[in-house]
Amino acid sequence: MFDTLADAFAAERAAGCTIGSHQPPQSAARLDAAVRAAVQAYVAAGHQDWRALAKFNDSHYVRHLVDENGDFEMILICWKQGQASRVHNHAQSHCWLNVLSGGVEELRYTTGDTPEGVEPAVAPRLPGVISASAPCPLLMPAGVGKVGPGGTAYINDTIALHAVRCDDAACEAAGEEGAVSLHVYAPPIRRVKLYEQEENRVTVRAPGFATIRGVVDADLQDLSRLSSSL
Numbered sequence: 001m002f003d004t005l006a007d008a009f010a011a012e013r014a015a016g017c018t019i020g021s022h023q024p025p026q027s028a029a030r031l032d033a034a035v036r037a038a039v040q041a042y043v044a045a046g047h048q049d050w051r052a053l054a055k056f057n058d059s060h061y062v063r064h065l066v067d068e069n070g071d072f073e074m075i076l077i078c079w080k081q082g083q084a085s086r087v088h089n090h091a092q093s094h095c096w097l098n099v100l101s102g103g104v105e106e107l108r109y110t111t112g113d114t115p116e117g118v119e120p121a122v123a124p125r126l127p128g129v130i131s132a133s134a135p136c137p138l139l140m141p142a143g144v145g146k147v148g149p150g151g152t153a154y155i156n157d158t159i160a161l162h163a164v165r166c167d168d169a170a171c172e173a174a175g176e177e178g179a180v181s182l183h184v185y186a187p188p189i190r191r192v193k194l195y196e197q198e199e200n201r202v203t204v205r206a207p208g209f210a211t212i213r214g215v216v217d218a219d220l221q222d223l224s225r226l227s228s229s230l
């Protein structure tokens, strides 16, 4: 599936389009169709090779980098029941969230007026944290959706922010310990903003991975890093 998508992204670049959330609508629509078709074909074919990468963690949901190139990255995320991301953005990237097993819930938010007088804030002392600022903008719920096996949700920053959590009921019904989702971010996301309303701050963080192409990243085994949101 990675090679199929790599060809689709390369074709758009060859046509003169820059990959990202602001690329021309027709070009973005072609990519959207390509991603959805590739995922549906992969799921319909009953491929199970993703299970070798799909390791859960009791403390946090975990992200596994399947592969990446300059145009996009493909990430497997494992959500045990009860696990959830924080509200976050996707920089200037496309985000396709595809479910391989179980199910996830997506909670969308828009922000209120950008607060004036944004000030630096105390950043959490966690690996990957780059900075923090306050206050956190008002987060207004903008819809809840469910995604099941073979399903795809698409989002970028011009649409909304979101948080994702395991659909516990769907996993329970399917007899799964949790959900597994396959995310395509284009271009790869190097910085993510976490909207932490309870702490009244926005934290900028470099996302981390539990494994990279199937190899455990020894530098990233701090559990706090495994929870990096996207």
Ligand SMILES: [Fe+2]
Residues within 6 Å of the ligand: 088, 089, 090, 095, 162, 164, 230
């Ligand atoms: Fe996300």
